[in-house]
Amino acid sequence: MNVIETINLQKHYQIGDNSVLAVDGIDLNVKEGEFVCISGRSGSGKSTLLSLLAGLESPTGGEVRLLGQHLEEMNEQERGRFRRAHIGFIFQAYNLLPQFNAWENVAVPLEIRGIPLQERKEKSMEALEMVGLTDHAEHRPTEMSGGQQQRISIARAIITRPDIVFADEPTGNLDTRTGTEIMSLLTDLFRRWGTTFLVVSHDEDMHRYTDREIRLKDGKIEKVIVQ
Ligand SMILES: Nc1ncnc2c1ncn2[C@@H]1O[C@H](COP(=O)(O)OP(=O)(O)O)[C@@H](O)[C@H]1O
Ligand SMILES: [Mg+2]
Known part of the structure; x- marks a missing residue:
């Protein structure tokens, strides 16, 4: 089945007068459980x-179907609900809330769903265990290294066991060794769960972790490399 x-x-x-076709006619199919790397230069x-x-932004042309459902046929509220039910997102800059400690950050998706405190904490601790950070549960983001903060953001992305995880330059702010650890962690979890995984990177080595590399140039698919 095509998940995407x-x-x-x-x-x-x-x-103003400046017109950019950032995405210019992309046809893409991604199967359930497939790992895809999207590469290409900056811009x-x-x-x-x-x-x-x-579904974070709306296209100006064409269609996106996730799990067989058209994103453009949903209204804003339905799209938000669909995203929270099926999608996890990991960012280069971690996007953690500075006023919350690690487990509270991990629990944010559950708080949005109105899950009670005790259950939120238990589930967060389970997710922290999967990323090897139970001993940092009470630490705030500023008290942790970049690699640790990215683990927290991974725990937050996986706490709802999403069908699809999108990661935009997840190792972009990390040194090579920490980046390798983070990619191994992500790919181990997602292979085990059969999660569909799309990772954006301009790291030359990213293709080692994925089934297929899609190289973009000027918003178009320049090349597809099957590993
Ligand atoms: N919100 C935006 N408003 C205007 N132009 C944008 C916006 N986001 C991206 N762009 C432009 O679209 C092109 C692609 O950007 P982006 O998707 O960020 O590339 P990449 O992630 O590969 O570096 C660039 O020319 C960029 O300047
Ligand atoms: Mg980018």
Whole structure:
């Protein structure tokens, strides 16, 4: 089954006289459990494509279907609900809340769902265990290294066991060794669970972890490399 399908997907940005086709006619199919790396130079449209696929931004042309459902046929509220039920997101800059400690950050998706405190804490501790950070549960983001903060953001992304995880440059702020640890952690978990995984990176080595590399250039697919 195709978990992700796009048809002639486009995103056009207009700022004053400046017009950019950030995503320019992408046709993409991703199967259940597949790992795909989206590569290409800075400005090639990787982040825009990921935002369109995750329903964070709306396309100016074409279609996105996730798990057989058209994103553009949903209203804002339905899209939000669909995202929270099926999608996890990991960012380069971790995007943790500074006023919350580790387990509270991990629990945010459960809080949005109205799950009671005790259950939130238990589930967060389980997710922290999966990323090897139970001993940092009470630490705030500023008290942790970049690699530890990224583990917290991974725990937050997986706490709802999403069907699809999108990661935008998840190792971009990390040294090589920590980046390798983070990618091993992610791929081990997702292979075990059969999670569909799309990772954006301009790291040359990222293809080692994925089944297929899709290289973008000027918003178009330049090359597809099957590993
Ligand atoms: N919100 C935005 N408004 C205007 N232009 C944008 C916006 N986001 C991205 N772009 C433009 O779209 C192109 C692709 O950007 P992006 O998807 O961020 O590339 P990448 O992630 O590969 O570096 C770039 O030319 C960028 O300047
Ligand atoms: Mg980007």
